[in-house]
Amino acid sequence: xxxxxxxxxxxxxxxxxxxxxxxxxxxxxxxxxxxxxxxxxxxxxxxxxxxxxxxxxxxxxxxxxxxxxxxxxxxxxxxxxxxxxxxxxxxxxxxxxxxxxxxxxxxxxxxxxxxxxxxxxxxxxxxxxxxxxxxxxxxxxxxxxxxxxxxxxxxxxxxxxxxxxxxxxxxxxxxxxxxxxxxxxxxxxxxxxxxxxxxxxxxxxxxxxxxxxxxxxxxxxxxxxxxxxxxxxxxxxxxxxxxxxxxxxxxxxxxxxxxxxxxxxxxxxxxxxxxxxxxxxxxxxxxxxxxxxxxxxxxxxxxxxxxxxxxxxxxxxxxxxxxxxxxxxxxxxxxxxxxxxxxxxxxxxxxxxxxxxxxxxxxxxxxxxxxxxxxxxxxxxxxxxxxxxxxxxxxxxxxxxxxxxxxxxxxxxxxxxxxxxxxxxxxxx
RNA sequence: GCCCAGGUAGUGUAGUGGCCUAUCAUGACGGCCUGUCACGCCGUCGACACGGAUUCGAAUUCCGUCCUGGGCGCCA
Numbered sequence: 001x002x003x004x005x006x007x008x009x010x011x012x013x014x015x016x017x018x019x020x021x022x023x024x025x026x027x028x029x030x031x032x033x034x035x036x037x038x039x040x041x042x043x044x045x046x047x048x049x050x051x052x053x054x055x056x057x058x059x060x061x062x063x064x065x066x067x068x069x070x071x072x073x074x075x076x077x078x079x080x081x082x083x084x085x086x087x088x089x090x091x092x093x094x095x096x097x098x099x100x101x102x103x104x105x106x107x108x109x110x111x112x113x114x115x116x117x118x119x120x121x122x123x124x125x126x127x128x129x130x131x132x133x134x135x136x137x138x139x140x141x142x143x144x145x146x147x148x149x150x151x152x153x154x155x156x157x158x159x160x161x162x163x164x165x166x167x168x169x170x171x172x173x174x175x176x177x178x179x180x181x182x183x184x185x186x187x188x189x190x191x192x193x194x195x196x197x198x199x200x201x202x203x204x205x206x207x208x209x210x211x212x213x214x215x216x217x218x219x220x221x222x223x224x225x226x227x228x229x230x231x232x233x234x235x236x237x238x239x240x241x242x243x244x245x246x247x248x249x250x251x252x253x254x255x256x257x258x259x260x261x262x263x264x265x266x267x268x269x270x271x272x273x274x275x276x277x278x279x280x281x282x283x284x285x286x287x288x289x290x291x292x293x294x295x296x297x298x299x300x301x302x303x304x305x306x307x308x309x310x311x312x313x314x315x316x317x318x319x320x321x322x323x324x325x326x327x328x329x330x331x332x333x334x335x336x337x338x339x340x341x342x343x344x345x346x347x348x349x350x351x352x353x354x355x356x357x358x359x360x361x362x363x364x365x366x367x368x369x370x371x372x373x374x375x376x377x378x379x380x381x382x383x384x385x386x387x388x389x390x391x392x393x394x395x396x397x398x399x400x401x402x403x404x405x406x407x408x409x410x411x412x413x414x415x416x417x418x419x420x421x422x423x424x425x426x427x428x429x
Numbered sequence: 430g431c432c433c434a435g436g437u438a439g440u441g442u443a444g445u446g447g448c449c450u451a452u453c454a455u456g457a458c459g460g461c462c463u464g465u466c467a468c469g470c471c472g473u474c475g476a477c478a479c480g481g482a483u484u485c486g487a488a489u490u491c492c493g494u495c496c497u498g499g500g501c502g503c504c505a
Contacts, residue, residue, distance in 0.1 A: 027469090028462035047463065064456090079464065100439040100456055100475095108467055109441045109455045114497065170503085185505075212504050213430065219504070303501080328505045373505085425497075 002069075006039035010076035010084040017042065017086070018069045018094065020125060021062055023106055031059050034081075035070060038130065043085040044070050045077075055091045065097035065105055065122070113415055120420060120429060131260035132416060135253055136405045140205060142252035143226055146245050152201040152228065157190035159183060159207060163379060170211035172221075183209035186398060189383045191229040192330065192359060195394040196386035200231040205401070215424050217413040218351050220402060222422035228356075229396035235332075235342040235358040238395040239318055242346055242354060243275050245399075246316065250408065264409060275346070276317040278309075283319045286312050298323050303351075310349030320344045329369035331357040332395075346399070348407040356397025363387035 001016060008015045019037035026032075033044040048056045051072075062068060072088035102119040103111040105126055116123040123129055144154065160176060161184045171182040187204050194202045208225045230238055250270040253261070261268055278286070281297070287305035288294045290312065295305055301319070309317075324333045324341040331343040343357035360366045366387055367377045377384060405417040415421040420429055 023466085025465050025468055026462090027465060030463035030465075032465055032468085034466080043466075045464080049463085077464085079466085081466065102439065104440060104455070106455095106467085111440060112498085115440070188505080210504065214501090214503065215499070216501090217499075300504090330505085375505095 004039040005035065005037045005042045008042055008074060008084060008086070010074075010082075012074040012084065014072065015074050015086055016069065016071040018067065020105075021064050021066050021068055021097075024059070024062065024064060026059070033059065033062070033068075033070075035068065036125070036127075040082070042082060043080045044072070044091075045075075045080070045085045045087055046091075047087070051088055052090075055088050058091045058093060061096075062091075062093055063097045063099045065101055065125070066093055067095040067097075068093055113413060117415065117421060117426065118429070124419070127263050129416075131257075131263040132405070132409060132411070133419065134260045135257050135264075135409065136401070136417060138253050138257050139249050139405055139408070140224075140226075140401060142249045143245060144203070144205060146248045147201075147203045147228065150201070150241065152203045152230075153199060155191070155194060155199070155202045155204050156206065157184075157187040157204060159209070162382075172209050172211045185210055186225065187227045188328075188330070188398070189380075191227055191396060192394065193383065193386040195229055195231045195361075196389065196391045198231075200392075201229075203228045208398075213424055217415075218403065218406070220414055220418060220421055220423060224401040224418075226399040226401055227396065228398075229394055231392040231394045233358075233395045234393070235320070235344055235356065235395050238356055238358075238397055239277070239320075239344055239346075242356070242397055242399070243273055243316075246275075246346075246404075247271055247273060249404070253408065266409060268408070271316050275315070276313060277320050277344075278313070278317055279321040280319055280323065280340075281321070283309055298325060300326055301345075301352075306347065306351055307349075310347060310351075313347075314349060316349075316353075317347050318344045319347060327357065329373045329375070330359045330366065332360050333369075342395075344397075346397070348403070350407055351403060353403050353407065354397050354399040356395065358393070358395040361387065361391045361393045363391070 002018050003015050005017055005019060008017065017035060017037070019035040022034040022036040022041055024033055029048050031046040031048065033046070034041050035044055046055060046059055069092040070086055070088050071090040072086045074084055074086055076083060077085050101122065103115055103122055105122055107126060124133065160174065160181050162181060171185055174181050174183060186208050187206065191202055191204060204227045206225065208223055210221055212219065228238065228241065247270060250268065254268045254270055283301065284295050284297065287301065287308045290308040291304060321340045322343040324331065324339055327341050327343040331341040333341045341357065344355065345352050346354035360369060363384060367384065370377045370380060402414050402417040406414050411417055415423065
């Protein structure tokens with residue numbers, strides 16, 4: 001019976017384990033193998049005169065990162081890592097690894113991001129890298145459980161869509177039989193239509209595709225978005241929800257991912273409520289007080305401005321009350337001052353994490369705003385139709401999962417937070 | 430799309446016209462080694478992205494191509 005390596009303790013008498021050969025140290029009459037599985041690393045000690053001859057033969061043949069099965073006696077030894085080691089009676093190579101390896105899993109020599117992604121399956125064998133993805137799993141798990149607990153239902157919307165009708169970002173065109181189609185940039189229109197369906201509270205965790213030719217450590221062409229939409233809610237309600245969700249996720253990771261955080265040497269601080277809500281006009285002033293290059297009203301926050309404000313605030317915060325002109329047509333203008341709208345961005349001091357708004361639920365106003373953006377309402381008919389038969393007021397947001405993980409774990413590159421990143425140049429693996 | 434930087438053994442690097450049949454580390458292979466834990470020691474192997482130009486001489490300068498990293502723009 002195979003035991004997880006962690007389950008082998010100094011009290012164990014014997015054990016059988018299967019794992020990867022992390023390192024081989026052959027001292028002559030004595031050899032050490034470090035065997036790794038996803039639960040940890042154990043030392044296998046081979047006194048060559050005391051173990052079967054076949055075992056000694058196999059130690060000669062085995063290469064680093066091969067998969068091996070070891071069965072033997074467990075000895076409690078203080079000088080062994082974890083206070084125990086296995087002296088093998090059987091050693092079997094289950095799958096030999098070619099040599100040399102494309103990168104060093106034992107991390108004696110670093111590898112560049114590009115080299116790592118080329119051999120991502122090997123890269124992920126590093127405990128540090130695995131820890132990131134275990135935490136990412138905890139993040140999405142905690143976020144969806146949280147939304148379920150608040151009465152949200154999980155929906156799935158199409159990733160292949162008919163036309164580039166939302167304007168703005170570039171979409172990836174694809175061939176859809178005899179029709180032109182695109183990869184969806186966001187579930188925005190569909191989750192709003194589900195408000196007309198009467199679901200009231202929905203969320204979706206799924207991929208979004210953006211054909212922007214940027215080349216930065218914080219952009220991906222395929223990303224994962226957590227999207228939420230709620231009826232009978234305004235922008236403040238969904239900001240409260242987002243704030244609670246972020247705190248819940250941090251708290252869950254802090255409580256359940258201790259060992260992974262330890263591997264990453266991160267002392268995770270759970271953010272506290274409430275996150276400051278800074279009006280756009282104030283945010284501009286804060287940035288202008290610090291930056292050489294001044295921002296004007298109506299400018300989007302540049303990366304430099306985001307960092308400047310971030311260093312000033314020093315924690316998660318919202319930028320609220322944006323100029324209507326620089327937000328999408330579906331953002332609800334304030335009735336008493338329509339040049340501003342009920343839109344917001346959730347910011348981490350390093351970058352934007354989420355953006356959202358109370359939406360326009362009035363059909364005619366929506367048509368007017370679509371026109372004001374220079375777009376054709378006819379192209380939105382499938383969407384506008386949902387606003388003609390009883391559309392409740394609603395609000396929502398979209399949150400970038402990779403950015404959430406990246407900022408939580410202080411990763412230098414967003415590619416660290418995706419198994420197989422899609423960026424300007426990379427399509428494989 | 431614009432701008433900057435870069436491409437040297439499997440991996441990570443040194444090397445700014447001759448001292449380079451190219452440094453160091455890691456690795457692989459062979460040898461010695463019974464308590465390693467980045468094991469140690471000895472030996473061996475393995476690389477200048479591609480094409481052209483300048484030059485007596487190019488990893489090094491120039492041009493082009495391909496590829497990569499990053500910043501900005503853009504990111505409804």
